Amino acid sequence: MFRAGGVQAVLFDTFGTVVDWRSGIAAAVEEVADAHAVAVDPAAFADAWRARYQPSMEPIRAGRRPFVRLSDLHRENLAATLEEFGWNLAPDEAEQLNQAWQRLPAWPDSVEGLLLLKQHYLVGPLSNGDTALLARMAKHAGLPWDVVIGADITRQYKPHPDAYTRTAAILDLPPSAVMLVAAHNHDLTAARQAGLATGFIPRPTEHGPGQNTDLNAEADWDVVATDLTDLGRQLTTDPEEIGTKPSCRPT
């Protein structure tokens, strides 16, 4: 099953690439808003909550704040977003809403693509989510991961290079034997700099109907596919050739 040479593990950015965070969070927000008869735009709330995601990790990546799990950052960011929207929620309701990140829906092609890839590669997330969150999300959405190494285990957030290289080291693989698949060009840029192979799929509605970022591959990624099923077919048709191109060796 583990082929000599080339890529042995195919790991995935998760939020946006494998699961649809915006629809999942908006649905959870709508449910709570309806129960309280509060007028709030669920998608706008989801966007505002998610907008605090990158800024909240930055002090940790820069070494100005000790490592904090993403579920805890999500909780802090939810409190700030509730305040921004002038919305009071009881602590247990806020906690329940925070757990919506564990119940995000998979994109329609995700499970099929992972099942294809799982026949030939070790599959898992390479996400900023923590292991507990990612394991529960997988259980809920039926994602058939072989292994779940959250950012609480590497103690670093992407796109810091340690997030990629430490994950490969835990799998006892050189970075070049690991492929990151993502719907985000910036994540792949960092993964390639860390020595990983790269795969791109577009998720043109991750940010809603008006999305104008990451609609296309912006570099010569090792594999470019239309979705995870297509990626699974490409990587299982001729797996020996993946990861052997000069472009996916460490630079």
Place this chain on the structure above:
Amino acid sequence: MFRAGGVQAVLFDTFGTVVDWRSGIAAAVEEVADAHAVAVDPAAFADAWRARYQPSMEPIRAGRRPFVRLSDLHRENLAATLEEFGWNLAPDEAEQLNQAWQRLPAWPDSVEGLLLLKQHYLVGPLSNGDTALLARMAKHAGLPWDVVIGADITRQYKPHPDAYTRTAAILDLPPSAVMLVAAHNHDLTAARQAGLATGFIPRPTEHGPGQNTDLNAEADWDVVATDLTDLGRQLTTDPEEIGTKPSCRPT
């Protein structure tokens, strides 16, 4: 899927409980011995190699040696066992033999039991193996883990209490919401002391035909079953009651 109260994750001792290390290692030893026309008793070699397992972890548990992954301890122990048997192997052949720990066969009931439990609980190993070894073993033997947290992640070996409590913490669960299943009474004693729920199954031929240890449950473990299929049936028939007995609360 994750039930409020009671046990939410069922984790497993792996070597001996889920997979048959002695048969697997003896078969790998026999293959190498046959290739070299060397006369060696494969089961005796497997027993001698495994006999170095607990002593090699002891300096690490006692804090006298920095943490070393089990695959590396296995490699050191193999070198000592080869010397004990007066057997020279080329480094690449020794390395190949060391990887036999990644290809151990599951006991006949293991996969069926895990699939039953997976319907209601988060399932994973709680083993002294490292994540890379355990993930490859699962791939080879078809063990359907939800999550794989090796000892290289907790940085401590069972039966040190940190091995159990750190695993529960990574899953964001209190120890009482985690059950350890093992064929070894001493492992369950340590797990109970760390606050975990406990499940026992016997593996009466783990050490070969003359085994006289761990043939029976030696304490009032929360669940006692004949094998993993039986354990799966018991824990999925009335899951609400598991883990709510006073005996499996932290003492």
